[in-house]
Amino acid sequence: MENKSSNTQQVFWVLIGSISAFAFSILSSMLLSRYFNKQDYGTYKQIMYVYSSLTIIFTLGLPRAFSYFLPKIDKGEARDVIDKINWILMALGLIMSLFFFFGAGYIGKLLKNESLILPLKYFSLVPFFMLPSLGLEGIMSTYRQTKFLALYNTLTKVFMLLCVVVPVIYFKGTILSAIIGFTLSSFLCFITSLYFKNRPVKGIRKIKSRYSYKDILAYTLPLMGASLWGVLINSADQFFISRYFGNEIFADFANGSLELPFVGMIIVSTATVLSPVFVKQVHEKGDDAKQEVLKLWRSVLSKTVKIIYPLVIFCFCFADVIMVLLYGEKYHTSGIYFQIKLIVNFFTVITYAPLLFAINGQKFYYNVHMYGAIILIVLEYLVIKLFNSPYLVTATSVLCQIGRIAFMMSYIAKYFKIPLKDLFPYKLVLEIIIPSAIIIFLSKYLFESILQLNLIFTIISSGVVYLIFFGIWTKLRGIDYFSIIQPLLIRIKK
Template sequence: MKNCKGVAGDSISLAFVKIITTVLGLATTRILCSFLSKSDYGTYSQVLLLVSSVSSITILGMSDGINYYYNNNKRDKKGQEYVSTIFFMQLIVSILGIIVITIIRPQLMIYFKNDNLKSLLVFVYILPLMQNLISMLQVLFISIGEAKKIAYRNFIISVSNLILFTIGSYYIRKVYILLLFTTALNGIQIIYFCIVLFRSGITFKMRDIKLGYTKSILKYCIPMAMFIMTNSLSRDLDKYVVSAFTNAETLAMYSNASRILPFDIIMISFVTVLTPVLTRILGEKQYIKAQKVYSSFLMISYLSTVILAAGIIPVASNAMCFLYSEKYVEGTSIFVIYIIIDIIRFMGLSLVLSATGNSAILMKISLVSLGANAILNVILFKIFGVIGPAIATLVVMLGAGMVTLKCSSKAMNSTILRVFNIKELLKKTMVIVMICMVEYILSRLVIKFFTNNFIILAICYGSYLMAALLIFKKSIIYYYKELNNI
């Protein structure tokens, strides 16, 4: 791949750095699991769960709004005015969020049944706003062509996280110290983003705030907000159900087992770079070109994700022990279900629908998904126990993904069969299944000679990866070149 420029080149650059940062992130998690008690790690997980939910509610679709309004008006002053107005709106919404959390604080204490959470709620006030600002600033970075700087920033933050969390976990072992480290690093990121954007001519001035834009911004952003919020709640709903019916220790196990791992790393990197590109192409109504781009994106996303993810399933228990320590191995079955969820995640991406302004469709899909997920989570928990919510998430995500894929195809004046080669996908899936079966047989032999989880993973998963990459090398390169020719 001599040509590392263009959309695909930027995406691979982001993915390469993200692989490194993800490894550092997993190392950080392993340190936390090793040195924190299950109770402390459960408390830490509860704080992160609340931060995730509050962030998803208060973002109100504004990162998508930044992308939509700035990239459609970036050549005139209107783009600057939209940016300033959206950031001002985010600040107001976040302040309202803090007020609501303060009001419902007693109910949160009752729900989570954890007195240690009370003193940590201050981070639920601060971190969601910081995360939302970072998400919105990152969109502007991509829009001005600074995608690679985001990759470098991610690397530096991951190294800093690893160092600070190692010190905090090993020497101090206090959850609030770890959250203080996170807050400080988020603050540094925001300052860095603002400095670079100011130098590029993007400023946030009071005089650029146009309250008259509020109505049009909300008209686009609120349906997106409903989509993002309900998607996030659907993603975290299983943890809320586990919290309601069990304790902090069980939540600690479930949180690790259900953690999103970097199997979709290539896909997410392509989404980051392709979002403004597809927004422009679809805005110019170049539907044939958009179909070609989206088709190549779907195939390279599926291929890269299934190759990285499927090979972990035959050695799932060893992976759980290696990633999170032996005390979390009881969550292996949940871990496997979430690997399958990671594989099918590409189907439900909002890339095309958000680019074409079809946020109302996304809102409807997500609302139905949330309702179905809420019902299934409780029912399946009662039937299957702690694994039930994971099964519910898989079923709902599969259904929502199919609907999203169908609507995305329709938005480009196409059909699923035109943009997604199902026959080719099934062939490739069968090959992957066969390689996994061979890997499982190999693992049964390897564990007779080795007990170290790292060695078992290195031999079995390493052999699987080499075989899969050799078999699918031509296909990956083909789709890479297709995207790079945009």
């Protein structure tokens, strides 16, 4: 097994790629939301919503197969497995593209937006190019080459910025121009991903793997079932708000209804690196791996709590300011959706899926998603009928997500044979949340209400004060942040 320092460095590279990708994505959204009116921007976001939802269905859980199978085999067999999964993804991409082209009319009617139909037809080539590009993170994390994953993520977002945003801004393009640009960028992503996917096994003689197409699908199909329910979960509030409140309110919702991006980056980065580590440990040691896995779990959890909680509290306090700075004054109400969504980030401090899959918890994972989806849809429909509030729809989604997380954590606690409460560092959580909240709300009140600074100076000044006083607090309480960055400093010295 790679040492802990190596794991931290691998997470760092994945995180760097995620940050750069997010920077280009948010820049694209900022520019497009200012260039398009709310109705056109809402339509563009609906297309992205349809695509992201259906991608989960059509990929059959295959992107996760790389990090499950590759740690168990040598590179010769790995080359065969990579080719097999890529061919399946390419076939699924073709099917999805045909679905988009011929089903555009039905999708437009379902979302009550006829202006979706033509852009969706133009968009139909995107799945054929993008589905085979998925799963690169599993390959690169298995072979400890996540710096190339960072490079790939950055390149793909540069492609999108150049192909989508630049033509729209400088050539006064329309939604169709943006979609055509998106298709071109997806082709560039496809070519780039094929190169990087084969890089770790380049020059290795291909050997027929012990894992057949049947074995691969046997692993991924249960994940696909969970993914089907996951689509309903992820798209329920988007569907209800899009259908019952119109595309202008959907535009407000789309910009604000997101968990803190940096949280997702950190969680996904750790999951990407730890997934093959968990698989290898459990595969080689069985039950004897429990103590080592639990130690690693607690270490990762403590580090992510230290990083994530101060960020979440800061963004919760300045949610409305952040939305205005990013998207403009007309998206001020997006801050309400942002605040509601941020609540769930207190519970998503570590991803449970990699460990669940490593200990064969796929069936439980499926059941939680199935019952969770049914409960969520029923509750959100009742909220629509009884209260007719898009904010309550979003709040319902958050509460249900917290419930699903609790069930997943209970399964993991059972695996470790410890009480659920012992999975979490409660003392550390309280030592971060309480002083963070006090410092940031007092500093906001000082700069916004008393000194009445403008938005930019308020958030910068509050951030500086927050950083100074929270740093002093952590020093007094002995909360160690140096251990998080120490492996990176060692790497730099080398």
